[in-house]
Amino acid sequence: MEDRFLYSEADDTIFIKIEGNATMKNSKTLSDLLAKIFKGEKKNLVFEMSACNYLDSTFLGLIAKCALEIKKTWNSTLYIMNASNMVLSGLKQTGIDKFVEKIEDSSLQLKTSELENQDFSDRKEKTLHILEMHKTLMELNEKNKETFQNVVNMIEKDLNK
Template identity: 55%
Template sequence: MTERKEDQYLYGEIDGKGFIKFVGNATMKNSKTLEDLFEKLFKSDKKEIVLDFEECNYMDSTMLGLIAKTAIKFKKSWGLAIYALNTPNIILTSLKSTGVNKLMEFIEDENLKVVEVKKLETKDYDNKEEKTKHILEAHKTLMGLSDENKEVFKNVVNLLEGELNK
């Protein structure tokens, strides 16, 4: 049996591209780390973003929504796609079932396998309200991608909106 790897994101740059390697599970629990990186990248010089999913075991709907939101923002503001590299079937299935795959370009690039990456410091939300707003926004983004997603995620969105309105 293989040892389970720590859930983390690794980041590096090569040839003007930002390279993010997903390791383990990409979920709501560790999405703040990635959200902060996306915001930092968006505020820096314009660059293409490559997401390497080779070592990603699982991705939840919050992470799918965060990737969708970021892909839409990069496309709208910079005219750039987000690229997916080394996408295993389990992750590809999640991307396709939510329509997030339509917001990305899938590539194979041997040169990107030698990118020097460093672990990103794990971050969490300052409070429950901030976290709830983040999860709500991610799911609303997914709902905007298809009628099927509207149906699948409406209860989650209603629950989260109820939490915020307490």
């Protein structure tokens, strides 16, 4: 299965279907879209994840950032739809599950368009993005602070070279 994001908008809800592996390699695509979404009118935001095979910590950080931003900007909730056990496990292990609402709906049929993959302009932009996502995870709870502190230290050391 190809790694990609499919986009659909219906009434006041934006659906983003995440297919394949959701990693630092493709997180900029979604990060850029979310930045545009948060500049607009209040929307319900749903990540449909039935076809998501894998999430890395950078992408989990992006989900956390999105959930926190929705709360702050619109006093709303990020919805995670049809998540597999693997996705649910990642959300639970990082504490993100406390900041999102999980829903199930296998009957939903959407007309979607594929988001064009966006790449980082350079290594520094990519490194700063990864750093931000891991710091976001660390802000969620003490366990994440312990888990990701070494990663953040390593990234910051790399940036200061």
